[in-house]
Amino acid sequence: MRRDIGGVVRNSLLAGAALLAGCAGTVNAPYPPIRADLSPAALARGATIFHASCEACHRGGDAETVSGAPLRELPSYMGRFHASNLTSHPTAGIGSATDAELARAIRYAVSRDGRLMVMPSYGMGDADLAAVLGFMRSGHPLFAPDSRPAPRSEFSFIGGMGFRVITGNEPVERPASGIPVPPKAATREYGRYMAHDVYDCASCHTDGYSPRKTEGDDVFAGGMAFVDPEGRKVHSSNITFHETGLAHWTLEDFTRAVRDGIAPDGSVLRSPMPRFRGLDAVEAQALYDYLRSVPARDNEVKGARPRLTATSVRPAWVAATGAETTVQGTTVGAPPEGSATAPGHGPQQNNVASTTSQGPAGGTATAARPPSPGNASDGDGVTAPASPAAAQGSSVNTAAAPARKPRPAAPKVDAPKLFVQLGCASCHGPGARYQDRLAGVANRSEAELVRWVRNPEQFLPGTPMPTYAELIDEPTARALVRWVKAGGPASLSSTSR
Template identity: 30%
Template sequence: MKNMLKGLGAALCVALPFLAQAPAGAATPANAGAADQALVQRGAYLAQLGDCAACHTAPKGKPFAGGLPMNTPMGRIYVTNITPDAQTGIGGYTEADFARALREGVAKDGHNLYPAMPYPSYAKVNDGDVKALYAFFMHGVAPVQQANRESDIRWPLNMRWPLMFWNMAFLEKGPYRDKPGKDVAWNRGAYLVQGLGHCGSCHTPRGVGFQEGALDESGSAFLSGALLDGWFASNLTGEHNTGLGRWSDEDLRTFLKTGANRHASAFGAMTSVINNSTQALNDQDVAAVSKYLKSLPPVGGNGAPAYTYDPQATKVSLDRPANDAGARVYAAYCMHCHGVDGRGFAPMLAPLAGNPNVLAKDASSLINVTLNGTGDLVINGVPSPFPMPGFAAVLDDKQIADVLSFVRAGWNNGAPAVAAAEVAKLRQSTQAGR
């Protein structure tokens, strides 16, 4: 949901610093005594729902020790250590300190956290779940002594005190309250999507202050899709073409558990969401999330008529690929996986015909995944056998623009063409430092 993925961090699902230095005379943390193991286990499950590992664990790093770089419009920040180490992690945090950081974005020493940490969503987490999360991070996570790294944001933009005013303007305090007239499953799904799941952090467009355009279904922008760090996080409303309007409840539950279904496959940041979070949801929570998302009315979209599949014109083009530059590239590099009919071999190989990501107005995700590929989906410990490879070293900007324009026009997709300049821009931003 998050997808997708991997603004303020890919993922597409973003989380930033709790911090850090335990001052002299700090209160004795909870790990001084024996933990309630049932509470720790519950907290472990909730930490998976919150996808904490995806942001707070760097590649090849130790769990929750931080160090993952994230790009923001102001510069690069580095996710912090949230292990119970007393010197470099959150070992000196009391439960009240932890709750304040989680739900209000204020660290133990009083400094404000960047809203890359999705505390506007976590503000909705109830007291019982905060207690369980605290028990897990204090008793279920191994302490790691790893100093936090300062951000690359330059003065004066790196000053934290203006965030107090950001919170005054945009932070809505108070845990989620059940909506009257909605059943238990709907309210549970709303609580997970809006709170721990923090789906809006990636899938809701941002305003001029980088605030989410809406924090729940009462706002029309909520989960209508958003550009984030070179990826376009998909529309999760009931919109027919670019959203979940054509997805059944079973389609959505399958995607949450496996990252792929007959309509689409996860890529970008959404891959880590599937790997670290949604596949671990129990059946009741998967059903609740699906029920809530499927209840959202259609918003946004590409302005085109409702999609219907039509392979004929595309099949003719592929029969004579020399007449179309995009068709030539497709026949050489794409057709063996995605097929002449554009339907791929779902769920292992994604369809392109009618795929919501193909139909989206913003082609950033298609360009990014074509240039850079995507990481492995790992379901129950088994990597996907056919991850999307990157073609940055094989195809130039015009070839990628040509093939994506062909795909976006093909099989009655009817989406706008892609320009070589768009590809060049994303190539530069995503390939830097590789």
């Protein structure tokens, strides 16, 4: 009896080893005859796709290049995985790879040595694929040579068997060439193309690991398991237009979330959701309308947020000139008339809160007030003593002086509260993964840091940091920056994350 049991166990292990070896075996996949397109239009298009779909996995931590990074989003039981070095180094990177080899990796998820990789395979059209190759060959600083080879990805015993069974150790079936790019327009056709073939929304927001899962009825219903940077298990959201999904999301809600990483309730979208910075109005409309056309699926994903209802109260986003503006219960003021705004954001985003109102998070927004009689404001919230003549009640002839509009007071900002509410504490608070990055802010100017807080994508297009320009204006960002530079985050408790 023992001999029989031992034989069964031994045979099972041998069978598992064979499956695992098969997982590591080479596969047959064609080499697409696609060549890098280095035209200006193609480079711009390729940059947009690469920043959105590739950079987050291949550039890790503080790296300035796409030299590879650990893929911690995958469950540990599957094994240990590392994204490839995509720099132009001839041996550690892709410097010696041909366009056809790179095109095969992108279109079929097959490595240069012919093995299936744990990465999405993209069905983007030939022109878009050529644009991505062009950007990868463009000499952009992201691809500066890095001689450090990326560690080899290794399946666990269970992960290898599962991967072999799910994929059949065969690449996805699609043509090597001749795949068109639909005309760019606010159509469902173009929206489907982006959701399935360019940004790969379908794979991440559909449960399971089968390469054919996006052909089933549960597509976009969410539930796929990931691991966030803090090591916590998270599941992708239901993005069908069901009550448990996006039923009450407006186009503006959707665009802000996908492009800037800010959900309708003002919270930060959970990792590993990327930011599609290059999404323009036409693409946003197409993607939104396509998802609305997908059959709604009832799937309440635990931890997914926000769950909006028809009466959900959204934060008062900075909007029309003259409107009252609060940010999670914090008054947002405006810079002095004529002051500069961040690139790409006009004066319509700089408003003055003129009354007291109740903020959406329950806090009270205090009215902006003019400077007190004995002090003059510099417009940045710093007050200076009035002139000696004024302090002594001296008579000053001002008949010829033109009337000047009083500068609005700086916003009253509860910086610690705002730091937590904007999600900054989850990345930069005590014990958080990017806590150390705040060490260098003391040597940077307030102006630079304000621009970084509001528009980080202008400094680093592929950054996962949300874009806050639409949520907080320059004076509010300046108040937050001053608190950070003074060491404020160190005063928070680790539970504030």
